[in-house]
Amino acid sequence: MSANFRYTYRIGHWLFNGQIVWGHQNSFKAPPYPGEDSLQRVVIFGDLGKAEIDGSNEYNDFERGSINTTYQLVKDLKNIDMVMHIGDICYASGYLSQWDQFTAQVEPIASTVPYMVASGNHERDWPGSGSFYGTLDSGGECGVPAQNMFYVPAENREQFWYSTDYGMFRFCIANTELDWRPGTEQYKFIEHCLSSVDRQKQPWLIFLAHRVLGYSSATFYGAEGTTEEPMGRESLQLLWQKYRVDIAMYGHVHGYERTCPVYENVCVAKGSDRYSGAFTATTHVVVGGGGASLAEYTAERARWSHAQDLDYGFAKLTAFNHTTLLMEYKRSRDGSVRDSFTVSRDYRDVLACGVDNCASTTMAS
Ligand SMILES: [Fe+2]
Numbered sequence: 001m002s003a004n005f006r007y008t009y010r011i012g013h014w015l016f017n018g019q020i021v022w023g024h025q026n027s028f029k030a031p032p033y034p035g036e037d038s039l040q041r042v043v044i045f046g047d048l049g050k051a052e053i054d055g056s057n058e059y060n061d062f063e064r065g066s067i068n069t070t071y072q073l074v075k076d077l078k079n080i081d082m083v084m085h086i087g088d089i090c091y092a093s094g095y096l097s098q099w100d101q102f103t104a105q106v107e108p109i110a111s112t113v114p115y116m117v118a119s120g121n122h123e124r125d126w127p128g129s130g131s132f133y134g135t136l137d138s139g140g141e142c143g144v145p146a147q148n149m150f151y152v153p154a155e156n157r158e159q160f161w162y163s164t165d166y167g168m169f170r171f172c173i174a175n176t177e178l179d180w181r182p183g184t185e186q187y188k189f190i191e192h193c194l195s196s197v198d199r200q201k202q203p204w205l206i207f208l209a210h211r212v213l214g215y216s217s218a219t220f221y222g223a224e225g226t227t228e229e230p231m232g233r234e235s236l237q238l239l240w241q242k243y244r245v246d247i248a249m250y251g252h253v254h255g256y257e258r259t260c261p262v263y264e265n266v267c268v269a270k271g272s273d274r275y276s277g278a279f280t281a282t283t284h285v286v287v288g289g290g291g292a293s294l295a296e297y298t299a300e301r302a303r304w305s306h307a308q309d310l311d312y313g314f315a316k317l318t319a320f321n322h323t324t325l326l327m328e329y330k331r332s333r334d335g336s337v338r339d340s341f342t343v344s345r346d347y348r349d350v351l352a353c354g355v356d357n358c359a360s361t362t363m364a365s
Pocket residue numbers: 087088120121122210251252253
């Protein structure tokens with residue numbers, strides 16, 4: 001595959017009588033080469049699910065929002081280069097016909113741009129199956145349909161964590177349904193993914209995971225007296241800080257929320273729609289309002305919670321070049337931008353030392 005080349009293709013079925021039945025002709029553009037300086041636009045959301053316009057054929061009818069999200073993405077497809085669906089893909093819970101409905105719904109997108117996925121609780125979790133959580137959420141799928149329905153460049157697709165490069169972006173995709181804590185294989189992968197990128201060529205370093213390993217105001221975390229998946233940021237914040245992760249994004253909580261640049265619960269910089277200069281701390285974005293019924297937020301607002309929108313929506317990252325990145329959050333009902341920020345940072349700014357991201361120096365010898 002050569003970078004940026006537009007390929008056209010058709011999928012056919014070879015019948016027993018030797019005849020081939022062909023589908024529609026589609027086309028896609030091969031990705032830019034790692035580090036390429038060109039306009040690159042990546043849409044990110046979690047928890048989409050599927051639904052029928054007429055409400056028919058519903059197994060678990062709580063993903064009506066997915067229709068609007070799918071519609072907005074299809075409508076704007078010529079301005080989208082890649083889609084990342086970060087877990088809770090179709091909520092099939094073991095009913096494979098639901099996967100067929102889901103792939104039919106996203107087919108206009110997935111046939112044209114890379115449709116990348118991450119593992120969520122509704123893909124993987126089942127008691128005694130090796131998942132980090134022993135809930136019934138996958139309905140016994142244990143990740144098998146998700147791993148086979150979609151390609152991910154994972155070394156081990158059962159583990160489902162991987163890194164992927166798209167032009168000036170490096171994405172490190174974790175799997176929150178397997179253990180991520182220090183000492184685990186996944187922790188080593190995360191550190192390797194974050195540390196091995198050449199930021200001069202690929203300045204935009206994005207961490208993705210399904211459950212909120214960073215910060216969330218969801219009431220279901222609040223009820224447990226927490227604002228994250230327990231052992232999430234405690235385990236990983238040193239890595240995000242050390243390797244200067246620009247943005248960490250999650251699903252699982254059905255709605256939108258954005259933090260200030262935050263480290264150890266403290267805003268290292270004021271929440272803003274414009275950041276420039278040296279890295280201060282990672283901005284955490286929850287974008288789990290793809291389509292499944294909305295969550296609720298605690299009445300009390302944490303200091304790190306800079307923006308919230310309890311509606312269906314998705315995020316779009318636009319890398320204009322090596323020094324300017326735009327994050328937009330759009331509502332699915334009308335495509336309107338409800339929150340956004342830009343990051344202007346050149347390579348010297350990435351190298352600059354801030355809180356806990358350079359080796360400490362001492363005069364002692
Ligand atoms: Fe989830």
